[in-house]
Amino acid sequence: MKVNVADRLAALRTRMQETGIDLVALGPGAHVHWVAGFHPHPDERPCLLLIGPQREAFLMPSLNAEGARVDTDIAFYPWSDDTGPTAALAAALDAVGASDAGVVSLDETMRADFALLLLGALPKARHGFAGETVGALRMKKSEAEYRELKMNARLDDVAMQTAYAAIRPGISERDIAATVRAQFAADGARPMFTIIGSGPNGAFPHHSVSDRVLQRGDAVVIDIGGSRGDFPSDMTRMAVVGEAPEGYAEVHAVVEAAVRAALAAARPGVRAKTVDAAARTVITDAGYGAYFVHRTGHGLGLEIHEPPYITSTSETVLEAGMVFSIEPGIYLPGRFGIRLEDIVFLREDGPEILSDLPRDVRVCG
Structure with missing residues (x-):
């Protein structure tokens, strides 16, 4: 640009x-x-x-x-x-x-x-x-920057659906990641990162990829981003292989409620820590507070992680034009993790989600 x-x-x-x-x-x-x-x-x-x-x-x-x-x-x-x-x-x-x-x-x-x-x-x-x-x-993006961010979010939506299509019993995390990277490249974008966390690997928030082979009943964390131009995308969605593991539906519902609470709290003039608290309160009240182990979000722009940071201590006052993630998660060691992430462009009347892809769990394979 x-x-x-x-x-x-x-x-x-x-x-x-x-x-x-x-x-x-x-x-x-x-x-x-x-x-x-x-x-x-x-x-x-x-x-x-x-x-x-x-x-x-x-x-x-x-x-x-x-x-x-x-x-x-x-x-x-x-x-x-x-x-x-x-x-x-x-x-x-x-x-x-x-x-x-x-x-x-x-x-x-x-x-x-x-x-x-x-x-x-x-x-x-x-x-x-x-x-x-x-x-x-x-921290404050222009409308031209918004358009490039929106374009990259659409490319991320396509790459995510490519990941969904690849998921099946017997495929490795590494092979799914390769499919995602190939889709970004086909769309003229540079793959920036791919996190494919299946089964117990999903309980590590920054797991990358491994040779683990997916099994029926796995939950899969898919966190991917690419960049065509100056600005990257970043999005996390969930899939399950054939059927969800025991207890999955309850935890997914809690994380989705936390996303919605954070989106409702994100308004110009609000401090970033208020948005974090909105998401964290939902998860804590549901009994999973100890398993939400990271901040609620980070800014996105020329860098994938940049201010504003949506943390429990951030005094940053949000302004229209800021771009940041909303990505609460619950990570149950040895079982599975669930993270749902959207990038939002903050408007005067609240956040605009850049992705068009629903946050519902996708049943694959």
Whole structure:
């Protein structure tokens, strides 16, 4: 998706003024992609996008400069392996008006040696993290970003139905995952992750895949995502092989009620912890509180996991335009797990679910 760099920089500088930040420093990754529309090559050579009150510049390894120039017209301050980055960094800081920056907003995902190099050049500066600057802006998606997220959700729906079609006694988790990845690829999307947790493996929330062969009576957790363009999808649905295991229907109903409670609580102006509490209360009241072992949700955007995080302690106030998952789960060791996950785009009147696929359990095989 084409990024309007001038608009992104203007929004970021407004945020810098509001938060008293003199310099934003970003390493190769999602924050730079949001601002500049591309990912600089990530390696051990220091590369930083420096954004001052009025000007911006890249500290750029000479080795990567020619390749990066096709993606941006932001000024480069190149350095080579034989000279090192120190002088180029000092020149770049001077160019963006940040040689004496008092408060720096650091990319929390950049390499530690990049951060130490920068802070060494600004010994008097205090620092915070870019979650308060770029991250705060990334949490609210535009309508263009919504359209790409919606498109990827539709691709995820198709891939999920491919998984349903593959499930039968005798097939392995690994083979189902391969079928899902092939479907994403056929639709021009990059497979981002596949969790296929059958039977007792479903009780491990972040089980990936294994060679376990599905058996009649297994419950199967299917958590998959792919990306065509900049934004990924993420969705979890449940299937059973032939018939559900004992006690499954009751637990599925509790998780579905928790999803509905969280959706009802998610409104602009509500704190994220209130949404988590809505889901958690349903599960706890049903007697399964000890088996809901993770947060209710996470933000989704350029990264699969990003703010806002829907946790029991998050004070983040939800706003229209935020995108996040609702994904409560119950995990019964040695038996099965159930997680139901939808990504929502928060509108002024509440959450819009991006998937069109029902959360009902699918009987397969």
